[in-house]
Amino acid sequence: MSELLEDDPREVLCSCSGTTRGLIIELVKQGKDLEGISRYSGALSGCGGCEWEIGELVNQLQAEQPKPPKA
Ligand code: FES
Secondary structure: OOHHHHOOOOOEEEOOOOEEHHHHHHHHHOOOOHHHHHHHHOOOOOOOOOHHHHHHHHHHHHHHOOOOOOO
């Protein structure tokens, strides 16, 4: 597991919206992509300063999610 995933879930990653690491992890588990996370939480819709870190976190989470079986 990477550092980004091990850090404090209460840490605010987007100060414009107050979105925490824990909320982003939860939203990815629900199947939301970056756009969905932004729409739901308001992250990435202000100054954009959180874009890299949240993008990296979402990429890592999605890489660790079990893939649905192929039809
Ligand atoms: S810190 Fe996330 S949009 Fe500004």
